Amino acid sequence: MTTAAPVYECVACGACCAAPDISTLNKPLGVPCKNLGPDHLCTIYEDRPAVCRNYKPDWICAEVAPLPTLDARVARFLEIYGLGYT
């Protein structure tokens, strides 16, 4: 018997476009991507780089997305990955 893996939907919380460092975009850790719009949607979605295209929602979305602010979501995202600002 197999158990289907849970499917996570992106709810555009913005955390994965703000928390990690993304060298392709010269994006530092913990700083929102310059292409992230105020609605937490990507403003270059059709032209976003492969690293963004390949990112898939996972259990971390369920952890971070319900948090009330982008700052809180970023902090939790970095905490989960064991990344910090120091």
Ligand code: SF4
């Ligand atoms: S962390 Fe998950 S829910 Fe939030 S924007 Fe990224 S993929 Fe979407």
Ligand code: SF4
């Ligand atoms: S380019 Fe778009 S999808 Fe990639 S990190 Fe920036 S805002 Fe997010």
